[in-house]
Amino acid sequence: MSVKQDLSVFVRHRDGNVAGMELAVDGIRCAGCMQAIESGLAREADILSARVNLALKRVTVEWREGALRPETVIERLSGLGFKAYPFLPSAERDGASREEKRLLRCLGVAGFAAMNIMLLSVSVWSGNSSDISPVTRDFFHWLSALLALPTAAYAGRPFFESALRALRAGAVNMDVPITLGVVLALGMSVVETWNHAEHAYFDGAVMLLFFLLIGRYLDELMRRRTRDLAGNLAALKAETATRLSASGETVVVPIAAIARGDLVLVRPGERVSVDGMVESGASDIDQSLVTGETAPISIAPGASVYAGTINLSGALTVRVAAAGGGTLLDEIDRLMAQAVESRSRYVRLSDRAARLYAPLVHATALATLLGWIAFGLAWQQALIIAITVLIITCPCALGLAIPAVQVVAASALFRQKVMLKEGGALERLAEADTVVFDKTGTLTLPDPALVNAGSVAPEVLRKAGSLAAASRHPLARPIALAAGNLRPIEGVREHQGLGLSALCDGVEMRLGSVGFCDAEVAAAPVAAAFPTASLIAWRHGEASAVFAVDQELRPDAEACVQALVRLGLRVLILSGDRASAVAPVAAQLGISDYKAGLRPDEKLLELDRLAAQGCKVLMVGDGLNDAPALAKAHVSISPISATHLAQASADIVFLGDSLAPVASSLRTARQARKLMLENLWFAVLYNAIAVPVAIAGLATPLVAAAAMSGSSLIVTLNALRAARRSGAPR
Amino acid sequence: MNILVILFPLALGLGLVGLLAFFWCMRTGQFADLEGPGWRALQDDDLPRSPGRPAGTHGPQIDVP
Numbered sequence: 001m002s003v004k005q006d007l008s009v010f011v012r013h014r015d016g017n018v019a020g021m022e023l024a025v026d027g028i029r030c031a032g033c034m035q036a037i038e039s040g041l042a043r044e045a046d047i048l049s050a051r052v053n054l055a056l057k058r059v060t061v062e063w064r065e066g067a068l069r070p071e072t073v074i075e076r077l078s079g080l081g082f083k084a085y086p087f088l089p090s091a092e093r094d095g096a097s098r099e100e101k102r103l104l105r106c107l108g109v110a111g112f113a114a115m116n117i118m119l120l121s122v123s124v125w126s127g128n129s130s131d132i133s134p135v136t137r138d139f140f141h142w143l144s145a146l147l148a149l150p151t152a153a154y155a156g157r158p159f160f161e162s163a164l165r166a167l168r169a170g171a172v173n174m175d176v177p178i179t180l181g182v183v184l185a186l187g188m189s190v191v192e193t194w195n196h197a198e199h200a201y202f203d204g205a206v207m208l209l210f211f212l213l214i215g216r217y218l219d220e221l222m223r224r225r226t227r228d229l230a231g232n233l234a235a236l237k238a239e240t241a242t243r244l245s246a247s248g249e250t251v252v253v254p255i256a257a258i259a260r261g262d263l264v265l266v267r268p269g270e271r272v273s274v275d276g277m278v279e280s281g282a283s284d285i286d287q288s289l290v291t292g293e294t295a296p297i298s299i300a301p302g303a304s305v306y307a308g309t310i311n312l313s314g315a316l317t318v319r320v321a322a323a324g325g326g327t328l329l330d331e332i333d334r335l336m337a338q339a340v341e342s343r344s345r346y347v348r349l350s351d352r353a354a355r356l357y358a359p360l361v362h363a364t365a366l367a368t369l370l371g372w373i374a375f376g377l378a379w380q381q382a383l384i385i386a387i388t389v390l391i392i393t394c395p396c397a398l399g400l401a402i403p404a405v406q407v408v409a410a411s412a413l414f415r416q417k418v419m420l421k422e423g424g425a426l427e428r429l430a431e432a433d434t435v436v437f438d439k440t441g442t443l444t445l446p447d448p449a450l451v452n453a454g455s456v457a458p459e460v461l462r463k464a465g466s467l468a469a470a471s472r473h474p475l476a477r478p479i480a481l482a483a484g485n486l487r488p489i490e491g492v493r494e495h496q497g498l499g500l501s502a503l504c505d506g507v508e509m510r511l512g513s514v515g516f517c518d519a520e521v522a523a524a525p526v527a528a529a530f531p532t533a534s535l536i537a538w539r540h541g542e543a544s545a546v547f548a549v550d551q552e553l554r555p556d557a558e559a560c561v562q563a564l565v566r567l568g569l570r571v572l573i574l575s576g577d578r579a580s581a582v583a584p585v586a587a588q589l590g591i592s593d594y595k596a597g598l599r600p601d602e603k604l605l606e607l608d609r610l611a612a613q614g615c616k617v618l619m620v621g622d623g624l625n626d627a628p629a630l631a632k633a634h635v636s637i638s639p640i641s642a643t644h645l646a647q648a649s650a651d652i653v654f655l656g657d658s659l660a661p662v663a664s665s666l667r668t669a670r671q672a673r674k675l676m677l678e679n680l681w682f683a684v685l686y687n688a689i690a691v692p693v694a695i696a697g698l699a700t701p702l703v704a705a706a707a708m709s710g711s712s713l714i715v716t717l718n719a720l721r722a723a724r725r726s727g728a729p730r
Numbered sequence: 731m732n733i734l735v736i737l738f739p740l741a742l743g744l745g746l747v748g749l750l751a752f753f754w755c756m757r758t759g760q761f762a763d764l765e766g767p768g769w770r771a772l773q774d775d776d777l778p779r780s781p782g783r784p785a786g787t788h789g790p791q792i793d794v795p
Binding site for chain 1: 734735738741742745746748749752753756762763764765766769770772773
């Protein structure tokens with residue numbers, strides 16, 4: 001098949017007449033693959049450099065501008081035995097990696113300063129108990145100040161900015177007490193140093209920033225890992241469209257290169273990759289991935305088609321949609337916006353802790369100040385004690401308590417091929433008490449399969465299979481697969497909208513619609529046995545047979561539903577498909593609660609009703625019509641085969657045909673939440689011990705440093721249990 | 731104790747060099763791939779190909795480990 005391809009959107013142009021492209025490569029496993037690719041590409045004269053990133057499974061290739069077409073790189077890689085997919089660098093990803101780099105820089109600066117200040121502080125502490133001269137002590141304190149103040153101004157920005165944002169929005173988050181603690185500690189230490197005092201808290205303030213930045217960075221790292229893998233998967237899907245140019249030429253281009261108003265050709269059997277209006281041609285369209293409806297619908301010029309649907313019978317030319325009102329996509333966009341808004345009202349565990357924690361700590365500090373003044377201490381000294389209370393309660397352990405658990409749990413899930421979009425999803429997942437499944441593509445496999453193979457003679461299946469192998473029609477594929485992917489017989493003719501025919505032993509053999517093959521009589525019992533299936537008939541002279549092709553349940557759907565019920569969740573099905581298709585699935589899975597034929601907005605209403613009953617809903621879905629519901633539900637999971645929009649709006653994405661990740665990630669999330677609460681309680685316990693010490697005025701910088709690092713260590717060690725337990729046999 | 735006036739800035743300066751080295755590593759993408767370079771060190775791409783086996787020769791090609 002010589003199809004012209006155009007990959008120029010993926011090429012990045014650099015200075016010095018160099019063009020480059022990044023490719024996600026399937027099947028890089030070891031250093032051997034790395035060497036094979038690098039040395040293989042280095043042999044090509046046109047290629048300036050090729051470098052494999054083994055961790056990300058990507059290759060960056062550079063060549064002199066104009067010396068090479070980007071398609072040739074892919075050809076050469078496939079010549080080496082590797083399938084490569086071009087990779088589009090997105091602005092969103094660049095922004096996220098900038099944020100990650102900034103955090104790492106802050107972490108580096110804070111680490112450098114913390115170590116050096118600690119070096120100075122240990123000298124002062126040991127000097128204080130022997131005979132350090134006040135001049136040396138002052139010198140050390142000033143040196144600490146010189147390090148600590150610029151460091152806090154630089155490395156503290158992530159916290160200061162977040163605290164300011166929260167305060168402006170009239171809320172309190174964990175960063176408010178952190179900012180207050182750091183600023184007060186530094187201010188007080190400068191004043192103390194000025195007055196030649198014995199204690200300064202520069203070490204505490206910078207160490208606090210260092211530990212908290214570790215937590216922040218871990219959080220960011222987890223999200224990056226998900227992003228990288230999701231990016232590779234998106235490239236591996238390699239969605240392309242066939243663009244029709246004005247001169248009638250067809251070029252296969254990646255989706256990213258398609259603009260509004262382009263004309264796109266969709267052949268029968270292809271997945272539609274754009275949203276648009278049909279210009280010419282008529283066909284049947286399988287919309288199951290979009291609406292959940294499994295029965296195909298007919299489509300004519302003027303009708304809308306959506307990305308993710310499958311064109312069954314005729315070739316279509318589609319004008320890529322400009323934003324026309326009233327389309328399904330607009331409707332879904334509008335619903336999404338509403339749904340996301342309602343989701344954002346969720347308050348994360350750490351913020352809830354901060355809401356309780358901040359007023360309590362600040363009230364304690366104030367009470368300490370007033371108490372000591374009433375007790376007859378000078379106000380300056382009372383103020384110092386009050387500030388030490390703030391420093392020692394500063395939520396170092398609290399800041400690490402949640403991110404550390406999230407990172408460990410997310411890595412455990414990652415190994416089971418479950419990816420979290422954000423750490424907060426774990427908390428929400430742990431709270432879920434109701435599971436809502438979509439049917440099509442979620443409970444069932446995304447691709448249809450032959451369901452009555454047992455009742456068809458093997459000889460018939462073999463013949464039909466060799467005929468079906470000649471077609472790309474989605475209903476012919478399962479038959480060809482069931483027959484064992486035979487070599488197609490020769491001289492097959494495709495009859496648009498009807499089926500296939502070929503001469504076999506001098507007699508015409510047909511495979512196609514029941515009417516095309518005159519198989520109404522044989523079709524009736526099959527239709528009765530498989531009410532939801534699409535029927536494909538086969539005729540060869542007098543002999544005939546009828547195949548039933550249907551969406552099969554995922555292999556472990558039943559086990560998954562049972563596991564969820566055992567975990568104490570209520571299971572429901574909300575489907576866009578017709579009731580006659582949903583009922584048997586629900587019956588097979590033992591789910592009594594199901595609703596069928598729901599439009600996207602009706603799904604939202606249904607979720608609202610559940611939320612009003614106080615249910616925390618976990619939505620599992622994959623279709624375009626599920627996207628608003630996924631965004632609206634308390635928490636949502638999508639298989640990676642889902643439509644783009646559904647993937648983007650789900651909190652958690654999993655790979656593979658099995659539904660087991662739904663139950664196992666729920667278990668991990670509950671375990672993680674338990675550990676988070678344990679950590680929070682530990683922080684409370686720590687404060688119960690440390691605060692009286694501070695109120696009594698006994699908290700020297702040494703005590704503060706020991707308490708801070710000790711508590712952080714315990715919290716982190718406790719978090720490590722999140723991986724161990726969830727990896728245990730179930 | 732006056733030696734401290736020299737020693738501490740010296741220690742800080744050394745630490746600062748480490749920090750700058752860290753920044754340089756980040757900017758030049760040393761942390762982009764943490765797996766590959768370890769293996770790359772084991773590659774023999776700097777050795778000339780063995781003269782007894784010119785490119786294109788057919789026959790048994792057994793790599794001696």
